[in-house]
Amino acid sequence: MVKKTILLTAVFLMVFSVWAFAGEGTDTVGAGKLVPELRYGYSVSEWKTNSEFSGPLSKWDVSAHDYFLEVNWGVHRNIDLIALVGGRTVRTESEFDILEFKTGYVPMFLWGFGVKGTLYRAPSGFYVGAGLLFTQAFSDDYRYKVYEDGVFVDTSELLYHRYVLKLTPDIHIGYEFANGLTPYVGLDYTWGRSVATGDIPGSGTDIDIEYELDNPLSVYAGLDYTIQDKFHLNAEARSNFTNSWGVGAGLAYAFDINGAAGPAMNPLFLGGSGTGSDTVGVCRLLPQLRYGYSVSDWKTNSEVAEPFTDWDVAAHEYYLQVNWGIHPNVDLIALVGGRTVNAESEFEDVDVKTKSVPMFLWGFGVKGTFYRAPNGFYVGGGLLFTQAFSNDYHYKIYVDGTYVDSSEWPYRRSMVKLTPDIHVGWNFEKIGLTPYIGAEYTWGRSVASEQFPDSMDIDIEYELDNPFAMYLGVDYNLNDKLYFNVEGRSNFADSWGVGAGIGYKFDICGAPAPAPAPAPVIEPKLEPMSKN
Numbered sequence: 001m002v003k004k005t006i007l008l009t010a011v012f013l014m015v016f017s018v019w020a021f022a023g024e025g026t027d028t029v030g031a032g033k034l035v036p037e038l039r040y041g042y043s044v045s046e047w048k049t050n051s052e053f054s055g056p057l058s059k060w061d062v063s064a065h066d067y068f069l070e071v072n073w074g075v076h077r078n079i080d081l082i083a084l085v086g087g088r089t090v091r092t093e094s095e096f097d098i099l100e101f102k103t104g105y106v107p108m109f110l111w112g113f114g115v116k117g118t119l120y121r122a123p124s125g126f127y128v129g130a131g132l133l134f135t136q137a138f139s140d141d142y143r144y145k146v147y148e149d150g151v152f153v154d155t156s157e158l159l160y161h162r163y164v165l166k167l168t169p170d171i172h173i174g175y176e177f178a179n180g181l182t183p184y185v186g187l188d189y190t191w192g193r194s195v196a197t198g199d200i201p202g203s204g205t206d207i208d209i210e211y212e213l214d215n216p217l218s219v220y221a222g223l224d225y226t227i228q229d230k231f232h233l234n235a236e237a238r239s240n241f242t243n244s245w246g247v248g249a250g251l252a253y254a255f256d257i258n259g260a261a262g263p264a265m266n267p268l269f270l271g272g273s274g275t276g277s278d279t280v281g282v283c284r285l286l287p288q289l290r291y292g293y294s295v296s297d298w299k300t301n302s303e304v305a306e307p308f309t310d311w312d313v314a315a316h317e318y319y320l321q322v323n324w325g326i327h328p329n330v331d332l333i334a335l336v337g338g339r340t341v342n343a344e345s346e347f348e349d350v351d352v353k354t355k356s357v358p359m360f361l362w363g364f365g366v367k368g369t370f371y372r373a374p375n376g377f378y379v380g381g382g383l384l385f386t387q388a389f390s391n392d393y394h395y396k397i398y399v400d401g402t403y404v405d406s407s408e409w410p411y412r413r414s415m416v417k418l419t420p421d422i423h424v425g426w427n428f429e430k431i432g433l434t435p436y437i438g439a440e441y442t443w444g445r446s447v448a449s450e451q452f453p454d455s456m457d458i459d460i461e462y463e464l465d466n467p468f469a470m471y472l473g474v475d476y477n478l479n480d481k482l483y484f485n486v487e488g489r490s491n492f493a494d495s496w497g498v499g500a501g502i503g504y505k506f507d508i509c510g511a512p513a514p515a516p517a518p519a520p521v522i523e524p525k526l527e528p529m530s531k532n
Helices: 002-009
Strands: 033-048 059-076 079-096 099-102 106-121 126-142 145-148 151-155 160-175 181-189 191-199 206-213 217-227 231-239 245-253 284-299 310-327 330-347 350-354 357-372 377-393 395-399 402-406 411-426 433-441 443-451 457-464 468-477 482-490 496-504
Touching (some): 059 106, 079 126, 106 357, 206 457, 310 357, 330 377, 357 411
Antiparallel strands (some): 033 206, 033 245, 059 079, 079 099, 079 106, 099 145, 160 181, 160 191, 231 245, 284 457, 284 496, 310 330, 330 350, 357 377, 377 411, 395 402, 411 433, 433 468, 443 457, 468 482, 482 496
């Protein structure tokens, strides 16, 4: 009976090896360069869970083969934007007493994006840099096999759906030699979360189990060899010196996408004014204070949450957002602030509510303008990652509108969102107005961890219902520096929101120094000719 219970409830895990950024070691590829790279890697790591559904199978050994295409775009001499797409095959294993749970190599889809920068570069070739990378991998076809004393017993009846998120900041140093060799070393920290959903046969219910990467801090070292400033060969290794290690290699080729210098004023590719969804313009820094209110529906299929599977969520957000124009048509975005959340769910005459819970909010992203016409029309897109978290969630229970009880233990909650969007707008420079309209898709996940008085933890995963939405807004430029923004959005079903902001643009490059005045022309003084 115990063995059957474990067979029905245990879930395995997969991992993605995040390699150092490609293109001349950890260094940036250079302004105006596009560097695609084919990479392969093998890694071994350990993941853990404290969910009651995993039973005694709380730790999983994971090995993975990764193969993907990574592209670095040098938008500035010391800044790269990164995108990657590819696949991964993963094998997992966990043991308890005489039982052993294994999977074969399971194929998964992999994608990600990030940014890296060189913070300091010496004439000798020494450099210091840092980066940030977000990745996601997912699969809908996970099964495992059970062995007892090394003898095959059974195959799971459960079909698991799994996704994995990773966010990896790093810092590194390297040295570029004149002969094309670039050795480098670095340190990174991988925030890793994975959620597995399994359908229990015959029960009509699902289980959701959250995992986290064990020992997320690691060091890495590598070597790049550059041939004729075009071909880049890379080899790399990493370890956390306890239970995780990996090796990888890559082959890249650098393309110069700037080409010959164009005219000094090309109206299709001038920097934006910083209005609405448009970019702020190269060498501009745009901090803005923003406030927003939103209403949305979240859902869960976890049996632990039943019958409260649908939740109405209202949120107030207040944060500082900074846009940095690193290119006439590319902005990097960072935000930090807070969010207060009210959540409510009903079943028959029972109503469960939370108070206004404060949460810490942060995020980063990128925004670009793809096309700009001389008359002010533009088309752009963006990608934004945000996370909010709190360790103090409590709820109250009402029956027929009458207060009954409050939860005795707090919830720890984390909310993660990833939002790609595309938009169009029109800059009316004479009157300072920029109306715009766009469409977005928000991939949203939230995990609530609940610790009961008997020290048993339960993790419940929620997802955003109806993630597609339309938005529109208008910006008013008081002058070339100060502007105001108002925006609204809706999915035309159960989600809507409004927001406003005020910002001020700074020119961080400064005005170019005036050309020195030409030296005065000194005419030679001629003496009058004497008469003989």
